[in-house]
Amino acid sequence: MKEDLKSMTLAEMEAAFAALGEPKFRAKQVFVWLHKGARSFDEMTNLSKPLRAKLDSLYDITAPEVARKQLSKKDGTIKYLWRLSDGNCVESVVMQYHHGNTVCISSEVGCLMGCKFCASTLGGLVRRLRPSELLDQVLFSQIDSGLPISNIVLMGIGEPLDNFDAVLRFLELVNSPDGMNIGMRHISLSTCGLVDKIKLLAEKKLQLTLSVSLHSPDNESRNKIMPINKRWNVEEVLAACKEYYEITGRRVSFEYTMISGVSDSPEQAELLAKKLSGMGAHVNMIPLNDVEETGLHTSSREAIARFQSILQSHGITATVRRTLGSDIDASCGQLRRKFEKNDQKGAADSAD
Numbered sequence: 135m136k137e138d139l140k141s142m143t144l145a146e147m148e149a150a151f152a153a154l155g156e157p158k159f160r161a162k163q164v165f166v167w168l169h170k171g172a173r174s175f176d177e178m179t180n181l182s183k184p185l186r187a188k189l190d191s192l193y194d195i196t197a198p199e200v201a202r203k204q205l206s207k208k209d210g211t212i213k214y215l216w217r218l219s220d221g222n223c224v225e226s227v228v229m230q231y232h233h234g235n236t237v238c239i240s241s242e243v244g245c246l247m248g249c250k251f252c253a254s255t256l257g258g259l260v261r262r263l264r265p266s267e268l269l270d271q272v273l274f275s276q277i278d279s280g281l282p283i284s285n286i287v288l289m290g291i292g293e294p295l296d297n298f299d300a301v302l303r304f305l306e307l308v309n310s311p312d313g314m315n316i317g318m319r320h321i322s323l324s325t326c327g328l329v330d331k332i333k334l335l336a337e338k339k340l341q342l343t344l345s346v347s348l349h350s351p352d353n354e355s356r357n358k359i360m361p362i363n364k365r366w367n368v369e370e371v372l373a374a375c376k377e378y379y380e381i382t383g384r385r386v387s388f389e390y391t392m393i394s395g396v397s398d399s400p401e402q403a404e405l406l407a408k409k410l411s412g413m414g415a416h417v418n419m420i421p422l423n424d425v426e427e428t429g430l431h432t433s434s435r436e437a438i439a440r441f442q443s444i445l446q447s448h449g450i451t452a453t454v455r456r457t458l459g460s461d462i463d464a465s466c467g468q469l470r471r472k473f474e475k476n477d478q479k480g481a482a483d484s485a486d
């Protein structure tokens with residue numbers, strides 16, 4: 135099997151090219167081509183034909199195809215379903231905010247974590263993505279949409295910290311001054327609470343934003359919606375977040391999905407405020423996007439407003455996330471799921 139060239143850092147590429155008897159600057163030329171979205175060595179017109187042929191015999195260049203594309207008429211949000219080289223599909227969503235365009239990318243095909251409100255986990259984990267496949271989602275979202283991407287959130291299909299090494303390498307690649315050069319402070323990584331990996335990440339002292347999906351302040355209800363809570367409970371997750379803050383100096387933000395009758399009571403708001411006190415935490419409240427298979431529903435407007443005001447009365451910053459792309463299956467995993475179901479029925483494969 136040929137090696138995946140785009141997953142290499144520039145230093146690794148330089149070493150590989152030196153072993154082929156090629157000068158350093160050639161590696162940089164190729165690195166720049168790849169990070170501009172070249173799909174084949176033939177596009178690299180400043181390389182000799184023999185060198186292009188040699189590279190082609192040794193290396194693969196990943197480049198996903200658009201399997202589906204949905205554009206929200208309401209707010210311009212674009213959802214991509216990418217078909218990877220092995221036929222598996224993952225999703226990315228491009229959202230347009232005042233502070234710039236953000237892409238939300240997937241880290242795995244499927245997910246092991248089993249969160250009850252999430253469509254991505256319904257078929258389990260298929261495989262973890264390679265660094266190049268993470269980068270490709272940012273790169274080709276930018277190329278296809280024509281929207282310059284300035285922010286990245288790792289919050290799509292999969293648990294990024296379950297694909298730790300590939301994600302770290304991706305961060306290095308996307309941050310490269312010779313590549314997309316997206317600063318760490320413009321990147322958020324969301325985890326359901328893998329405590330061992332949060333500790334490992336803290337040691338790297340990256341300036342990214344760690345976002346933890348808490349979704350409930352008490353173990354009884356968190357156990358019901360997030361199986362990972364049986365491995366690391368609320369107290370253990372929050373202790374790791376405090377440690378992360380102390381080591382990196384970066385405040386942790388908490389994702390909190392508002393699910394009717396599960397996570398939205400005033401008592402839970404009081405408990406959450408108590409547990410987050412002194413952490414400088416920010417709570418991002420997310421009205422649940424309904425997924426038909428889960429049987430769970432979003433909280434009422436009144437319940438959301440009441441929850442937010444209780445948090446704020448205790449000095450916790452809490453914002454309600456604007457629902458973008460509500461007309462296009464924008465909740466993570468929905469499009470892939472729908473596509474697979476239709477595919478099984480032999481439906482035509484078209485972009486709309």
Ligand code: SF4
Pocket residue numbers: 245246247248249252253254255290291292293325326466
């Ligand atoms: S919410 Fe995230 S961690 Fe949980 S199952 Fe879905 S993709 Fe996995």
